[in-house]
Amino acid sequence: MAIVRPVVVGMLGGLPFGRGVTRLLSRSVSVGNANDIRIYAAAATVILVAALAAAWLPGRRLFTMRVAELLRSS
Numbered sequence: 001m002a003i004v005r006p007v008v009v010g011m012l013g014g015l016p017f018g019r020g021v022t023r024l025l026s027r028s029v030s031v032g033n034a035n036d037i038r039i040y041a042a043a044a045t046v047i048l049v050a051a052l053a054a055a056w057l058p059g060r061r062l063f064t065m066r067v068a069e070l071l072r073s074s
Helices: 004-028 037-064 067-073
Strands: none
Touching: 004 037
Protein backbone atom coordinates (compact mmCIF):
# COMPACT_ATOMS: atom_id res chain seq x y z
CA MET A 1 0.00 0.00 0.00
CA ALA A 2 1.19 3.47 -0.82
CA ILE A 3 0.20 4.89 2.55
CA VAL A 4 2.44 2.62 4.62
CA ARG A 5 5.80 3.98 3.40
CA PRO A 6 5.27 7.65 4.39
CA VAL A 7 3.75 6.64 7.73
CA VAL A 8 6.70 4.37 8.58
CA VAL A 9 9.19 7.04 7.49
CA GLY A 10 7.39 9.59 9.66
CA MET A 11 7.37 7.25 12.64
CA LEU A 12 11.07 6.52 12.28
CA GLY A 13 11.82 10.21 11.88
CA GLY A 14 9.79 11.10 14.96
CA LEU A 15 11.27 8.36 17.12
CA PRO A 16 14.26 10.42 18.35
CA PHE A 17 11.95 13.34 19.13
CA GLY A 18 9.59 11.07 21.06
CA ARG A 19 12.50 9.54 22.92
CA GLY A 20 13.75 12.98 23.95
CA VAL A 21 10.32 14.12 25.11
CA THR A 22 9.87 10.90 27.06
CA ARG A 23 13.20 11.40 28.82
CA LEU A 24 12.28 14.98 29.74
CA LEU A 25 8.87 13.98 31.06
CA SER A 26 10.25 11.04 33.02
CA ARG A 27 12.40 13.46 35.02
CA SER A 28 9.42 15.45 36.24
CA VAL A 29 6.67 12.79 36.31
CA SER A 30 7.35 9.29 37.56
CA VAL A 31 4.57 7.47 35.73
CA GLY A 32 6.42 4.74 33.90
CA ASN A 33 9.68 3.50 32.54
CA ALA A 34 10.98 5.69 29.69
CA ASN A 35 13.00 2.76 28.34
CA ASP A 36 10.01 0.44 27.92
CA ILE A 37 9.88 -0.59 24.27
CA ARG A 38 6.22 -1.63 24.60
CA ILE A 39 5.21 2.03 24.87
CA TYR A 40 6.88 2.85 21.56
CA ALA A 41 5.46 -0.26 19.89
CA ALA A 42 1.94 0.55 21.08
CA ALA A 43 2.20 4.14 19.84
CA ALA A 44 3.51 2.99 16.46
CA THR A 45 0.69 0.45 16.17
CA VAL A 46 -1.97 3.04 16.95
CA ILE A 47 -0.52 5.46 14.39
CA LEU A 48 -0.29 2.78 11.70
CA VAL A 49 -3.85 1.54 12.30
CA ALA A 50 -5.18 5.10 12.19
CA ALA A 51 -3.34 5.81 8.93
CA LEU A 52 -4.60 2.60 7.33
CA ALA A 53 -8.17 3.35 8.39
CA ALA A 54 -7.88 6.91 7.06
CA ALA A 55 -6.72 5.55 3.69
CA TRP A 56 -9.09 2.59 3.53
CA LEU A 57 -12.39 4.33 4.22
CA PRO A 58 -12.29 6.74 1.24
CA GLY A 59 -10.82 3.99 -0.95
CA ARG A 60 -13.68 1.67 -0.12
CA ARG A 61 -16.18 4.29 -1.25
CA LEU A 62 -14.24 4.77 -4.48
CA PHE A 63 -14.42 1.08 -5.34
CA THR A 64 -18.17 0.90 -4.73
CA MET A 65 -18.99 3.78 -7.10
CA ARG A 66 -19.82 3.27 -10.74
CA VAL A 67 -17.54 4.69 -13.41
CA ALA A 68 -20.26 7.06 -14.67
CA GLU A 69 -20.68 8.48 -11.16
CA LEU A 70 -16.95 9.02 -10.84
CA LEU A 71 -16.77 10.85 -14.15
CA ARG A 72 -19.74 13.04 -13.28
CA SER A 73 -18.37 13.96 -9.86
CA SER A 74 -15.06 15.35 -11.18
